[in-house]
Amino acid sequence: MTGKIMQRAALTLLFALATPALAETPVAVADAPLTAQQFEDYATGKTLSYAQDGIVWGSEQYLPGRKVIWAFTEDECQYGHWFEDQGNICFVYDKDPTPQCWRFYRERDGLHAIFMGADGGTQLSEVGQSTTPLSCPGPEVGV
Structure with missing residues (x-):
């Protein structure tokens, strides 16, 4: 369990501390x-995978009623919902009530998302799309 907590903390830190260089050279x-x-209309009923600079971060399943299930790669699922706020698409998850707001753009290869948080530079691109639900076995399942 400690390894999963450390992995989640590292991913969260990486997410929060996107490099300033990304802000200087945004993707078109x-x-x-x-x-x-x-x-x-685009996302409901789909499971989308997102990556930054070719490294997959995780996947999110978009359910009816603006419900979502998010999972960082190799991590537990987080359940939440999304809403619109001042042109942003904001996500709130059961384990973290702080809204995570993004601007989504439609590109020819899928969605492109720019984080609207303090770093202002995290950018993710859709790299996979499926109608298969996320597999969410839950914490500490197994032996």
Whole structure:
């Protein structure tokens, strides 16, 4: 269990401390971010995988009613929901009530997301899409 906590802490820290260089050299994105309705129409019923610089971060399953299930790669699932706030798509999860807000753009290869938090530079790209639900076995399942 300690290994999973350390892994989660490291991923969270990496997520929060995106390098300033990313802010200086953003990936080209579409002109306007998706509206909440456009995002909902695109994502609902799908499980999307996201990566940064070719490294997969995790996957999120988008359920009806703006419910979501997120999992960092090789980690437990987090259940939550999303909402629109000032043009951002914001996510709140059961284990972390702090909204995580993003701007999503539709690219020819899928979605591109820019984190609207303090770092302002984390950018993720959709690298996979499926209708298969996330596998969420739960914590400490096994021997």
